[in-house]
Amino acid sequence: MGENDRGVASASHDTQPAAAPVTAEFVVAGVAFEHPIMNAAGTCKTLADVMALARSAASAVVVGSITRHARAGNSGEVYWSGPGGSLNALGLPNRGIAYYREQLPAMVDAAHNHAKPLVVSVAGFAADEYADLARVAADAGADLIELNLACPNVWDGGQQKRIACFDPGQTEAICAAVEAALAAASRPAPPYGVKLSPFSDPEALGELAGLLARRSGVSGGPRFVTAINTFPNALVLDDRLRPVLDVGLAGLSGAALKPVGLGQVRQLRQLLPERMDIIGVAGVQNGRDVVDYLAAGARVVQSATAFWNRGEDPTVFGDILSDWIDAKDSAAAQAAVG
Numbered sequence: 001m002g003e004n005d006r007g008v009a010s011a012s013h014d015t016q017p018a019a020a021p022v023t024a025e026f027v028v029a030g031v032a033f034e035h036p037i038m039n040a041a042g043t044c045k046t047l048a049d050v051m052a053l054a055r056s057a058a059s060a061v062v063v064g065s066i067t068r069h070a071r072a073g074n075s076g077e078v079y080w081s082g083p084g085g086s087l088n089a090l091g092l093p094n095r096g097i098a099y100y101r102e103q104l105p106a107m108v109d110a111a112h113n114h115a116k117p118l119v120v121s122v123a124g125f126a127a128d129e130y131a132d133l134a135r136v137a138a139d140a141g142a143d144l145i146e147l148n149l150a151c152p153n154v155w156d157g158g159q160q161k162r163i164a165c166f167d168p169g170q171t172e173a174i175c176a177a178v179e180a181a182l183a184a185a186s187r188p189a190p191p192y193g194v195k196l197s198p199f200s201d202p203e204a205l206g207e208l209a210g211l212l213a214r215r216s217g218v219s220g221g222p223r224f225v226t227a228i229n230t231f232p233n234a235l236v237l238d239d240r241l242r243p244v245l246d247v248g249l250a251g252l253s254g255a256a257l258k259p260v261g262l263g264q265v266r267q268l269r270q271l272l273p274e275r276m277d278i279i280g281v282a283g284v285q286n287g288r289d290v291v292d293y294l295a296a297g298a299r300v301v302q303s304a305t306a307f308w309n310r311g312e313d314p315t316v317f318g319d320i321l322s323d324w325i326d327a328k329d330s331a332a333a334q335a336a337v338g
Contacts, residue, residue, distance in 0.1 A: 026059070026299060026300050027277070027299060028144065028193075028223075028224050028277045028279060028299050028300055029144060029191035029193065029223035029224050029277055030191060030223075031117050031143050031144055031190075031191070033059040033060055033117065033300055034059045034115070034116075035059045035321060035324075036059065036290060036294060036298075036299070036300040036301055036324075037057075037058060037059055037284075037290060037300070037301060037303065037317055037320050037321050037324065038058045038059050038060040038061070038062055038119075038300065038301070038302055038303075038317070039053055039058055039060075039061065039062050039302060039303065039304065039307060039314075039317065040062060040281050040302035040303055040304035040307075041062050041063075041064050041065050041121035041146065041148060041195070041302075041304075042064075042065065042088075042090060042304050043062070043304050043307050043308070043312070044061060044062060044063050044064075045063070045064070045066075045093065045094050045095065046095070046103075047103050047106055047107055047110065049063075050063060050107040050110045050111060050118070051110050052314050053111075053314050053317075054110045054111050054113070054114040054116055055114060055314070056314035056315065056317050056318065057314075057315075057317045057318035057321050058116070058314065058317040059116065059300070060111070060116050060117045060118070060119055060143075060300075061107075061110075061111045061116055061117075061118050061119070062119040062120075062121060062146070062302060063100075063104075063107055063118065063119070063120050063121065064094065064120055064121030064122060064123070064146070064148070065092055065094065065121040065122060065123035065148040065151065066094045066095075066096070066097065066100050066120065066121070066122055066123070066133060067092055067094055067096065067097070067122075067123050067124065067125075067129070067133070068096065068097045068124065068125075068129045068132060068133065069096050069097070070094065070095050070096030070098075070099070071091065071092050071093055071094055071096070072091075072093055073090050073091035073092060073093030074089050074090065074091035074246070074247050075246065076245070076246025076247070077244070077245050077246045078090050078091065078245060078246070078247070078250075079245075079308060080236060080244040080245055080250075081254065081305070081308070081309050082236065084254075084255060084256050085252060085253065085254035085255050085256030085257060085283075086252075086253050086254035086256075086305050086308070086309070087234055087236055087244065087245055087250040087251065087252060087253070088230065088250055088251050088253055088308075089245050089247045089249075089250035089251060091247075092123055092151055097132065097133060097136060100120075100133075100136060100137075100140075101136050101140075104120065104136065104137060104140035104141075104142065105140045105141060107140070108140055108141040108142060108143075117143035117144065118141075118142050118143050118144075119142065119143060119144040119145070119146055120137035120140075120142040120144075120145050120146070121145075121146040121147075121148050121195065122134055122137060122145060122146070122147060122148065123147075123148040123151055124174070125161065127170075127173040127174045127176070127177035127178075128177060130147055130174045130177060130178050131177040131178050131180065131181035132181070134147070134178045134181050134182055134192060135181040135182065135184070135185055137190070138181075138182050138185040138186075138187065138189045138190055139185055139186045139187065141187065142190050143190055144190055144191055144192070144193065144224070145178075145182075145190055145191070145192040145193075146192070146193055146194070146195050146226055147174060147175075147178060147192060147193070147194045147195065148195045148229070149163070149164040149165035149171060149174065149194050149195060149196060149197075150163060150164070150165050150195050150196050150197040150228070150229035151163070151229065152197065152229070152230060152231075152232030152233065152251050163197050163232065165194065165195075165196045165197055165208060166197065166199075166204070168207055168208055168211055171194070171208065171211060171212075172211060172215075175194070175212075175215050175221070175222060178192060179192075179215075179220045179221065182220060183220055189220065191223040191224070192222060192223065193222050193223055193224030193225055193226060193276075193277075193279070194212065194222055194225055194226070195225075195226035195227075195228075195229055196208070196225060196226070196227050196228055196229065196264070197228060197229050197230075197231075197232065198227075198228045198229075198231050198257075198260050198261070198264055198282075199264065202267065205264075205267060205268075205271070206271055209268060209271035209272055210271075212225065212272065212276065213271070213272055213273050213276065216272075216273060216275060216276050217273075217275075222276065223275070223276060223277065224276060224277040224278065224279060224299075225268055225272065225276060225277075225278050225279070226278075226279040226281060226302070227261065227264045227265050227268055227278060227279070227280065227281070227282075227298075228257070228260065228261050228264045228281065228282050229251070229281075230250075230251025230252055230253045230257065230282075231251060231252040231253075231257055231260060232249075232251060233249040233250075234249065234250055234251065234252035235248065235249055235250075253282065253283070253304065253305050254283055254285070254305040254309075255283045255285065255305075256283070257282040257283050258282055258283025258284075258289060258292075260282065261280060261281065261282025261283060261293070262280075262282075262292055262293065262296045264282075265278055265280045265293060265296040265297050265298050266296045266297055268297070269296070269297030270297075277299045278297055278298045278299060279298060279299065279300055279301065279302060280293035280294075280296065280297075280298030280300070280301045280302070281301060281302040281303070281304070283305070284301045284302065284303040284305075284306065284320070285303065285305060285306040285309075285320070286306075286320060286323050286324075286327070287320060287322075287323030287324035287325070287326055287327030287328070288323075288327045289301070289320075290320065290324040290327070290328075291324065291327045291328050291331050303316075303317070303320065306320065
């Protein structure tokens with residue numbers, strides 16, 4: 001998307017999204033959404049991006065992931081889509097904390113002026129970085145903060161960075177640092193949650209869920225989980241038997257990941273206390289996908305692949321919304337028949 005930052009810079013930073021009924025069906029950590037469909041992190045990085053999504057049918061705007069230092073991301077071909085799924089290895093491209101400290105208040109206003117909550121996804125390489133980024137998001141007036149503990153596509157010196165959510169000790173340290181930072185924010189802190197990678201080991205998933213459940217029981221603890229990020233280190237070869245992406249290994253996403261995402265959401269719903277909500281993401285491309293995630297236990301869903309496959313056209317969220325309305329009516333009719 002473009003970089004035209006004009007249009008909301010002079011807006012008040014005290015705007016709020018239009019109040020939704022407290023009995024609203026689509027609520028995450030006390031924040032209500034008009035419907036369950038929004039963009040996923042990775043699709044929105046600038047004020048111009050926020051303005052475009054705010055005008056779309058998406059029920060919220062998710063910005064990020066953002067990091068302390070500006071990142072160009074991985075070079076060369078970083079996205080591929082085929083009939084069964086997609087690969088991405090973006091590498092967290094974003095403008096860094098200085099840009100977001102300046103621009104996030106206007107991003108919040110742009111979303112709120114269209115009655116949409118603003119969610120900020122933050123990604124660090126140490127606990128203090130997550131804390132600093134969360135504080136910036138909170139001070140800007142973000143409605144929710146999503147800690148990206150799951151990015152598999154960050155490389156340094158030819159080596160992949162460790163995925164934080166697979167290390168309970170690191171996850172605990174990050175949560176503790178973020179909670180301390182939010183407690184010191186200049187305004188009432190927004191709720192935060194964590195985004196996870198897919199876990200193939202149910203014992204490891206249970207251990208992490210137990211950690212999050214314990215922390216959620218205290219004031220300022222995590223209130224939601226976003227499940228899931230891409231499956232790490234997938235490979236697709238072209239007709240010349242070369243990797244389709246320049247980095248070689250990449251995160252698997254799209255339709256191929258949907259059954260895994262549904263399974264993770266179902267398991268997490270069984271493992272986590274009811275006070276923690278779940279955001280479903282992985283392969284959400286049509287109305288039936290939304291119906292399935294809500295049935296598995298998600299409160300709302302996010303979509304990235306459908307957006308990218310449409311050439312980053314925000315109207316895709318309106319199409320998914322319309323299709324979901326039809327799909328849920330069809331599912332309800334079939335359930336009534338028995």
